[in-house]
Amino acid sequence: MWNGTWSLRVAPKVKHMLRRATNEAIPTLLNLWRRNVVSSVSCPRCNSACEYTIHALWICPVLMVIWEADEISKPFEPRLCSSSMISTRLRWLPPIPLSYKVNFDGAVFKELGAAGLGVVIRDSEGLVIGALAERIPIPNFAATVEALACRRAILFAKEMSIFEATFEGDAEMITNALKNGGTNHPEFDHVIQDSLVLASAFRFCNFSHVKRLGNLVAHYLAKINPVMSYKFGSSPFLMI
Template sequence: MSDWVMSDELSITQQPNESLYKINFDGAIFEDQACAGLDVVIRDSAGLIIGALSQKIKLPSSLVMVEVLAASQAISFVREISILRVVVEGNSLQVIKAINNTKSSKTSYGHIIDEIKLLSSSLPCCSFVHVRHEGNKLAHVLVRRAILFADIDVWLEDLPRDLDDVFQFDLL
């Protein structure tokens, strides 16, 4: 398997060690439907799917807000299924920087950033890293399902069959 994308600048480092899980989140806006999609993909150190979530929500005020809500959903989801040692990846540099900033965010979504920081601080090991769009491919494809299906879909240890090709490509 190739290296996992996990860096703020270079976008390439090594895959996490066996005790860490990789979490990818993404968000997308569907203006014509007046909604947005949130997505979370959880993988183990071998790259196998532990869980995934796709959710349709009312259209927030901005794309950044969608990404913040996706990051929040990622932390909530990992806590719900008791995964405690994580590397959380997202392709919104603005969101990752806000989460990693030690100061409180003064933005319209600052309260959500603060909640993410609080929830993630209860995990024994949690870090947030920026990944380029190419390193977040499965999450990006999965979020597109939100507009087509139920308000929220959750998969454990599996993905919908129509995503097999994207998943297999990611494993290569």
Template sequence: MCCFKLPKGLVRDLESMIRKFWWGYSAEHRKTHWVKWERLCEAKEARFFPDCSILEAKESSSGSYAWKSIIGARDVIRKGMVWRIGTGEAVCIKEDRWLPGRVNGSVISPLPSMAPEVKVSSLIDPERVAWRTEVVQQLFLPYEADMILGIPLSSRRPDDRIIWAHTPSGMWIKSGQPEKILERYLAASVPNKIRHFAWRICNNALPTLVNLHRRSIVPSLICAQCQNYPEDALHAIWCCETIKGAWSALEWIRQTAPPQPASFSDLLAGFLSCGEEFRAKIFVTSAWFLWNRRNAVHFGRPSLPVDSICSRAGNYLQEFLQAQIEEPIPIRLPPSQQWRPPDHHCLKINFDAAMFRRPSKAAVGVVIRNNAGEVEGALSSSIPMAHLVADLEALACLKAVQFALELGITRAVFEGDKAVIINALLHGAGVFASFGNTLDDIRMLSSVFQFVEFIFVNRGCNSVADALAKKAKLIVGDQVWLHDVPVDIAPLVSLDVH
């Protein structure tokens, strides 16, 4: 890959083109830039908590209704967030939520002699980067001890990280800005022009009379329709007496809206917090129709009756959603798959994980074969039980990569039957997942190979690795076979080849 320095003049020209495109320039018409370029480019998260996260931010008396609502909802975020352990230096054993599989993630073991500020790092051996097994088993109830010992640790010593406990990806909304919450609700659910309108009105980037007067474009900022109050976005969409009939058509709209919103963002926050996504979309779509009606009246064009706005918005949104429904594609069952040998220039490495309820443990199986289907190496390894199957499959993949490197393999194709792990490795995903640290370990070690590829296969192609994993139920540690496999697994190898 080549890198070049761009001349400053070229950069300015590119920025100018972007600005013109954003604000809708055309050959015949110049458009007003309602938001400074610096404002468009800056991070939008640091107004109320520039030096901390939203979880530590203090409530401000000058904050808007929307921000106070977000601050008030932090308990909901806290209930769903857990710590993913890296070094354990940022996580308190008794005070923080860090146990996987628990409803609240908190420790329930008594620990009477432990101070509240003691960190999880005190349970980790820094030299071996492993849990202090005896200490954990002595301090915690057996069930919690098994959960702790099943949390994977990374030799890279990554930082501890907050993740969302209720999604496989571990993703959660961090910033809480009204326009970002809006984006979550509207993504792929309303036309792009309405999403653009919502962004502009949240950023006070509409050509209202207040904005035009501030730029000395018009002499008066008083609303041309009611002739009583300055026309800002909130007035044009909500407060003007001439459009009251639009909102009175639906009783739930007045019931959902905050009593005295200070801005359009405050008004919007009330609809976003009602818990019914379709209502929030109806409100934004109706606001877009009202703004278009305001422009039609201003320029003397035919306009919609005020009392028909909400019904038109509902029909418009329904038609849009209906158009997004794709015709179902007939499902064709794939032909039964079978393990295939690799190309002659590399080795194929299959891996799998197995879980055993009694005893509560897990295991990993790995088999390495050449292009003739001959076994170059095999591994059965017992590991502590993890909370999620995906965590175990990620550990199985890591074990396979480590085993290949120990045998001096430089060109390898890795196959596994857990799609979420393979897809995360292929697409750089899983940053916030519970197995994210393990994925990063795999990526780091994989960079050593001259050639490496990760492929998802069905379980039928992974029978040998599965059998090796199940064989580890009765062993402790690792058991390795070179150029051979156990007698009871050899028929599965022959079946794959023939």
């Protein structure tokens, strides 16, 4: 690999940059967080993902304009084309190595006076570590269901002894409230505050918004069997 890198016809500083990127020696927010320099790893450009090396150099949506305008992007096509960028925003993407992604969603069953919560935990290889489908009494406001789903997702991660995770949902109102440290909405601000308190116990915790197509597993878990609750994790699939 290094023979190929050093033989490239590029400036020496570019070669050194590639070497530093490969060895995680670039001061991304994630690397700084690992050294207790910063407290947040959320990318300041797109504010929607963790700033690790690949994100900081290539896949941040804000950088796509630069990559597409430069001739250097051509060998990467179609991965870096506009249509690919749009599909990346829609589909589920795995978390960074040695971390987990926890997707959550809520559903309302007005005819039953109940709501459903769906949570799925996957590792960096996309393997399901745990999942749950839970029924709760229906709250007064629909967005409260999404906030409750997020709080349940954080609790479920703690039950699974997971303390480095990205929590991802398709309700932008809720993810924005979590990123901003709260909201003035009287119906679910207390749930947001509970979630933030729970999240403070994590070594690494990030909140992210994704479109429905990237949250389908949690969405279907929230909608299945509204009269029962199910959970599986380190033990076999259990009925609660």
